[in-house]
Amino acid sequence: MKQSVFTVLENRSLAASVFRMRLRGCTEEIRQPGQFVNLSLPGFFLRRPISVCDMEDDVLTLIYKTVGHGTEYLSALSPGSTLDVLTGLGNGYDLSRAGARPLLLGGGVGVPPLFLLARRLLARGADVHAVLGFNSAADVFYEAEFRALGCTVTVTTADGSRGIHGFVTDALPQDRTFFYACGPEPMLKSVCSRTEIPGQLSLERRMGCGFGACMGCSCRTVSGFKRICREGPVLDKEEIQWEG
């Protein structure tokens, strides 16, 4: 974990309510795809945790959805603005378990953390298939970017306005060695029940601190209580105990 100041390089709309922000700063603490950063926003008491979408040298890419006053404030920041950022948070995806043909499953703003993961997996010579699910054509982002990396890409939309009509679980390819998923909890539950292969999932909980001090985001697992911000957000499919 590191606290430092980042400068906004770019902040633009990608799809309905979805923005991409590029920032320059010290990224040395970010070690794995699937980790997140925690942004301090003036006028808001709690930080905003956002998953790392991509990182190259000292440039960090974040993709976020405006869901409230904090993210709306974030979306209005201009290039040159500075942000106090905690980096290197959370436990990311384990690339060593991917096998030869990993499957990436992303739903909505669950798609961004899979991008750096895809890049790292491809660099290791894996054959990566990404299934990206959205509500409708207006919500789709990063389809071309995943393709440009060298992934096989399938897009699904809930209303059928683009790609396959349905959810990511309606487009699960066969013969994959391991899956990595990030998205809304109903999607993750469904992925777990409809896949035979092992996998890892990135979970989301409302956080207090984002670095393990407040116990706000804990969940129960078969191996005891875990903090989504510290032992997570990435957990193994086998250890998750779904609530409700």
Add this chain to the structure above:
Amino acid sequence: MGRLNVNLCGIPLDNPVIPASGTFGYGYEFAELYDINILGTFSFKGTTREPRFGNPTPRIAECPSGMLNSVGLQNPGVEKVISEELPRLKQVFRKPVMANVSGFSVEDYAYTCALLDREPQVGWLEVNISCPNVHGGGMSFGTDPASAAEVVRAVKRVTAKPVLIKLSPNVTDIAAIARACEEAGADGISLINTLLGMRIDLRSRRPVLANTVGGLSGPAVFPVALRMVWQVSQAVHIPVVGMGGVRTAEDVIEMMLAGASAVEVGAENLVNPLACRDIIRSLPEVMDRYGIASLDEIIGGV
């Protein structure tokens, strides 16, 4: 004696700055960022007799200048705290630590305190009496002077370490409860715990917290906390540890002027993990600005 030195119930502190229980875990996360031995001490995560997951999530909500939490005392239970957390803590923190204890019956408090009393790393016991009394109809021990005194007597019987009683602000007359604790033998009072609050999500029309209500902390509560620290320090002769919304060196000095012998910093650690380090660093300069030679002199000086 240095300018920042104070004494808390007979144990000297290098400075009065103490991260509050529940906002500092067992210190390890913060030890990644700075040497936590610069702290006066810290109060570790509230410990109960049995392990607890706490309340369902979501258990955090944002508020103007603060936050609500309904974590509900998640902790591994006193036995694991002693066998696993304290040995790990020893590697990063060399000073006496404050052990924060909660319970749901008088016997729970006594059991947990008796075990922690044997630990040489523990300097003080900070007994949180804001929990519901499961044997007394669920009313919090801290809202009734007689039950508060009962906890104090039970704990004092099992320990020789200084016992601080951490009071809830959700009462009509906090000074009366503080006096009852003093008469029962408490060595000090710490206050305030969080103020009960609530938020509703307009989209779902449901409470934001799964537990419906939670405790408010952060800068929003500072004036309320300061007032209560002042009231309690007028009412008792034992040391008072002030907390509630403390964010800066100026806030520490304000709390001490109101009567605090030491000051805990809570929610601020969660949003600025370097908060306590920054406060300790800036204290000498802020003291100079207000003509304060040593902190020990200003306690209760309002």
